[in-house]
Amino acid sequence: MKKEIEIFERYLKTKNLSLTKERKLILDEVFSIDGHLEADEIFLRLKKDKKDVSRATVYRTLGLLVNSGLVRKVYLGEDHIHYEHTHGHTHHDHLVCIKCGKVIEFSDKKIEKLQASVCRERGFQELSHTVQIFGYCKDCKE
């Protein structure tokens, strides 16, 4: 498995961009978090560690990480975007509990296959997808 940093640097190369100190800090921080994260969370964590990076750079770099394919955006029913790193994980989707907020990951090969065939039928070239199922988790349903 290629290290994230190599992939990112290679991606940046293709865009004539370079792996700066700030971009590396953000990359490391993103990959140190398991699960779902918010842009501002990265900003605040770095700030706490005295590794100051501006908000603008955090947002800009997250955009690059998404474009590089290392990270993806996820919509979890809240009014802002979450991110999660995809490199080194098998693809998965989410069950979101609307009471306690828990997010349960799942993956299902058969669903993926059916989605692929929906795309094929319509001449649509899939790049990514997200599935969210909202409801009550085991502990929250009455």
Add this chain to the structure above:
Amino acid sequence: MKKEIEIFERYLKTKNLSLTKERKLILDEVFSIDGHLEADEIFLRLKKDKKDVSRATVYRTLGLLVNSGLVRKVYLGEDHIHYEHTHGHTHHDHLVCIKCGKVIEFSDKKIEKLQASVCRERGFQELSHTVQIFGYCKDCKE
């Protein structure tokens, strides 16, 4: 098929709320639009028709419409929420072209069934779900 307005009024009744002039205007506007809409779009359309309703009321009423089950939120990859009315439509999900922005609806019973069984396995009580597949549509792929 029950009229939306009856369903909405019945829903409001259960919450001890009433179908006011403003709520009716918003309901009508929402159901006059086919496809996906934004909160601000409703606000501006009503304004243009001199049927002024405040932004706050538009947002509040859209929330009620979502809770009543007549309308749902959809995430289409942009940084704000879209809405679509569900009453009178069979459930569907979306293929979103990231180049031209076109949104293609699809529905697939087999996918729905598999999702239901994913939930069952995990003791999760599904209320709703959304599937978005991002990529290039027939016309935009090279």
Add this chain to the structure above:
DNA sequence: GTTTAGATTGAGACTAAATCTCAAGTAGGA
């Protein structure tokens, strides 16, 4: 018809997420 409690609204202040601007700094190829 009055009373009254609670629902409803609008205007604009406010919040939060995300983007933009621009001057100053940096990196790397020629």
Add this chain to the structure above:
DNA sequence: TCCTACTTGAGATTTAGTCTCAATCTAAAC
């Protein structure tokens, strides 16, 4: 070294959405 293009930070700006609160409306109870 020079030069060009990339990169950054600070803070202004934009945009979506929420909140506040006084004024108004509604409808059930009297």
